[in-house]
Structures are given as C-alpha cells and as structure tokens.
Amino acid sequence: MGMKLIIDLAKCKPQEESGVQCSYKHHPLNKGFDSLMELIRFALICRRCEVAPCVNACPQGALEKVPSEKGGLMDKMLLVSTGPRGVLGKVPKDNFHTDIIKRANMLCTGCGSCAIACPFGTIYTDLIQFPSSECDLCKGRLEPGEKPLCVTSCEDGSLDYQDVHADDGTEEVLEDIVVKLPGSGLWEPFLKNK
Amino acid sequence: MxxxxxxxxxxxxxxxxxxxxxxxxxxxxxxxxxxxxxxxxxxxxxxxxxxxxxxxxxxxxxxxxxxxxxxxxxxxxxxxxxxxxxxxxxxxxxxxxxxLQFCEKCGELIGTKKHLIWLYEKLGALAYTNPSLLIAKSNELHKESQEVGQQPSGRDVQTSDFMRILCPKCKYELNIRL
CATH class of the missing domain: 3.30.70.3270 (Alpha-Beta Plaits)
Known part of the structure; x- marks a missing residue:
C-alpha cells in the first residue's frame, strides 16, 4: 500500500476558487490538477461512443480510443451512469465499450474542435489547454509525512493524500488516484461551475 | 520584381x-x-x-x-x-x-461560427448527434431570414434547450438533468 491522492468530486471547485497550486518542477506553469481532471473526465464522464465524434473531429489525430488494459484499473472499473435524472448508478461494463479516449498532448493544437463536436459536453476547452501539464503525484519529491502542494494549497478541502483502500463510494480511477463519488442524488460534481 | x-x-x-x-x-x-x-x-x-x-x-x-x-x-x-x-x-x-458563436443558454463563448460550420461538414452524418452543429449550419444557410437559434434563456434547463446552440458545460448539464 502506498499513499494515494483522494479527490472529493462533490467538493471540487473551479481552480481559480480552490487556489490549487502545483509544484511540478520541470515546468513552472504546470497545472497538474487540470491534467488529472482531464483523465478523470475521460474515465468517468465520457460516454465512450462507438463512433466518437470527437475522434473524428480532431484535425491532428490527437484523440484516440485506447482499449483498457485487461485486468487493469480501467477494465475493472464500472462506468458511473449519467442516465436519466442523473441518479448515480453503476452500469456493468459489458454494456459499454471500454475503450477510453486518450489525448496525445504533443499532437493537440488546442483548436477546440473536439469540445464543439462532443454531443454530451464531456470535453470543454479549459480541460484541454494547449500547454500540456502532467501530474507525477510528487513521487520521490516528498519528505516522509509531507503532502503534495496541491493538497496543502487547496482551499475547498476536496483533496487529500492518505494511505487508503478504495471501497464503497470511492473508485481508484488511475493508479494511486482515488476519486470519492457523491452518495446519491443528482450527479453534480461536473456540472457548471464545478 | x-x-x-x-x-x-x-x-x-x-x-x-x-x-x-x-x-x-x-x-x-x-x-x-x-x-x-x-x-x-x-x-x-x-x-x-x-x-x-x-x-x-x-x-x-x-x-x-x-x-x-x-x-x-x-x-x-x-x-x-x-x-x-x-x-x-x-x-x-x-x-x-x-x-463568434456564444452559448444560447448561458452566453459562454463556444468558438467561431465558421468553426462550427466546418465541423458540421467534416463530421458528415455524425453531425446529426449534435444539434448545435445543425443549427449553426442552418443559421448560415438562412442568413437573410430570421435566425433559427434563440437568445440566451438564462433560466433553468428546459427541454427546448435541446434545440439551442450550447456550450459543452450546458450540453452536459442538459443531458444529465433532463
């Protein structure tokens, strides 16, 4: 067991409000949290169209559908339903294509074609900014007991860094990144101004 | 020269x-x-x-x-x-x-009108998954007559929003809540 970054989607506010900072050393303007949100949106929110308009719209071929690794985290993961009334539910993955959208940020020109083409509003332009960002979870750069800068600088309390097991109400979306899902009711975390 | x-x-x-x-x-x-x-x-x-x-x-x-x-x-x-x-x-x-083209619900910037029309043409049949593109193209075709699109509603989501040109966030909200 290692330390995991825990993201509480229900508490997540836009970056300007939450004041999340990033200490990624290779790029001073790096927005590590934004790059995580992109991956989480593609994993949880994307409806995984069989014939994806976003992939067809991209003029640079920067978007592709990547089959989830057999037995990997994404293969095991159940899709969060964004169905009628937005009631949170889990849909067996057999009903869905498990291919996940992946953006090659070295090919992406930030033209925003995919954001306009997506019929469900999964992608928006702030999510896929042209300067690429990366999150390495500060691995190898933290003192024992120290938390990453995003966790300590986040004012809305949506981030935590702990040694936890993923259980009910949480999903390990990416390696060492756990997303806390809201209990019930409307699926609000990704709604406007969130 | x-x-x-x-x-x-x-x-x-x-x-x-x-x-x-x-x-x-x-x-x-x-x-x-x-x-x-x-x-x-x-x-x-x-x-x-x-x-x-x-x-x-x-x-x-x-x-x-x-x-x-x-x-x-x-x-x-x-x-x-x-x-x-x-x-x-x-x-x-x-x-x-x-x-520029703005969201007809919240007024957020979507992109340029030409970009939407270009996407309509590029996507072909797939454009029919996305009313925003169809309406943008239709507005272009009927430039002289009254625009098909509507003014920002500003109100809560409603069924008629499906037939508006929407920004990604409004599209998402509409699909979740209606």
Whole structure:
C-alpha cells in the first residue's frame, strides 16, 4: 500500500476558487490538477461512443480510443451512469465499450474542435489547454509525512493524500488516484461551475 | 520584381491566410513559437462580437508550424513570396475577423461560427448527434431570414434547450438533468 491522492468530486471547485497550486518542477506553469481532471473526465464522464465524434473531429489525430488494459484499473472499473435524472448508478461494463479516449498532448493544437463536436459536453476547452501539464503525484519529491502542494494549497478541502483502500463510494480511477463519488442524488460534481 | 533566383516550390516565404477555408480556431496562434507574430483576441464589445487574429510577418521566422498544424489544412500557408520588405513596419500587420458563436443558454463563448460550420461538414452524418452543429449550419444557410437559434434563456434547463446552440458545460448539464 502506498499513499494515494483522494479527490472529493462533490467538493471540487473551479481552480481559480480552490487556489490549487502545483509544484511540478520541470515546468513552472504546470497545472497538474487540470491534467488529472482531464483523465478523470475521460474515465468517468465520457460516454465512450462507438463512433466518437470527437475522434473524428480532431484535425491532428490527437484523440484516440485506447482499449483498457485487461485486468487493469480501467477494465475493472464500472462506468458511473449519467442516465436519466442523473441518479448515480453503476452500469456493468459489458454494456459499454471500454475503450477510453486518450489525448496525445504533443499532437493537440488546442483548436477546440473536439469540445464543439462532443454531443454530451464531456470535453470543454479549459480541460484541454494547449500547454500540456502532467501530474507525477510528487513521487520521490516528498519528505516522509509531507503532502503534495496541491493538497496543502487547496482551499475547498476536496483533496487529500492518505494511505487508503478504495471501497464503497470511492473508485481508484488511475493508479494511486482515488476519486470519492457523491452518495446519491443528482450527479453534480461536473456540472457548471464545478 | 526581379528575383535573384527562381523560388523553389516548397520555399517557406510569407505566410498567407486563405480566408475561404480559415475558420479562426486559433490553432496557428497556439503553435506559433514567435512572441508577437500570431496573436488572437476576442472582442465581445464589437457588433457582432468577433475574434481577431493578427499576424505581423516582420516577426515571422518562417518555421511553418502554422501551416503544418492548421485545423483545416489550407487556412494558412507559407507562400513563395520571399521579399516581404516594406517601408512602413505597420504594413506588416494584418488582422482578420471571425464572428463568434456564444452559448444560447448561458452566453459562454463556444468558438467561431465558421468553426462550427466546418465541423458540421467534416463530421458528415455524425453531425446529426449534435444539434448545435445543425443549427449553426442552418443559421448560415438562412442568413437573410430570421435566425433559427434563440437568445440566451438564462433560466433553468428546459427541454427546448435541446434545440439551442450550447456550450459543452450546458450540453452536459442538459443531458444529465433532463
């Protein structure tokens, strides 16, 4: 067991409000949290169209559908339903294509074609900014007991860094990144101004 | 003008916009490595609101990034003009305007109108998954008559929002809540 970054989607506010900072050393303007949100949106929110308009719209071929690794985290993961009334539910993955959208940020020109083409509003332009960002979870750069800068600088309390097991109400979306899902009711975390 | 030698076909000279095919997406501005060469500004005060893409070729280093990464492939290309010298530096500045499209529910900027229409044409049958593209194209076809699109509703989500041009966040909210 290692330390995991825990993201509480229900508490997540836009970056300007939450004041999340990033200490990624290779790029001073790096927005590590934004790059995580992109991956989480593609994993949880994307409806995984069989014939994806976003992939067809991209003029640079920067978007592709990547089959989830057999037995990997994404293969095991159940899709969060964004169905009628937005009631949170889990849909067996057999009903869905498990291919996940992946953006090659070295090919992406930030033209925003995919954001306009997506019929469900999964992608928006702030999510896929042209300067690429990366999150390495500060691995190898933290003192024992120290938390990453995003966790300590986040004012809305949506981030935590702990040694936890993923259980009910949480999903390990990416390696060492756990997303806390809201209990019930409307699926609000990704709604406007969130 | 007498040139010192014949210009090779692939010579990277002064970049020229093809205003027929350029949609004003801003990809060239993003990939341009030279500060001040290509820049983009959205003017919300103008009527109608426009995006201005400004190119000043005195700063251009003829790298060809804009041509290689152009969304429509032919929107900007490096011409064979190899002697772009001018007497007045201001003459090297050219500005192009593109009409902006806003979300008909919240008023958020979506992109340029030409970009939506270009996507409609590029996606073919897939465009029918996305009413925003259909309405944008329809508005273009019926420019003279009344616009099919509606003014920002500002109210809570309603079924009629499906037939509006929407920004991604409104589209998402509509799909979740209705």
């Amino acid at each position: 007498r040139l010192p030698s014949e210009v090779p076909e692939k010579y990277r000279g002064k970049p020229e916009f093809d205003l027929e095919t350029c949609v004003g997406c801003g990809a060239c501005v993003n990939v341009c490595p030279t500060p001040g060469c290509l820049s983009m500004e959205d003017d919300f005060e103008a009527t109608p609101p426009v995006r201005r893409i400004t190119h000043r070729y005195d700063a251009c280093i003829s790298c060809g990034n804009c041509e290689a990464n152009c969304t429509t492939e032919t929107g900007i290309s490096l011409s064979n003009e190899l002697d772009p010298a001018v007497l007045n530096r201001e003459d090297t500045i050219e500005t192009h305007e593109y009409e």
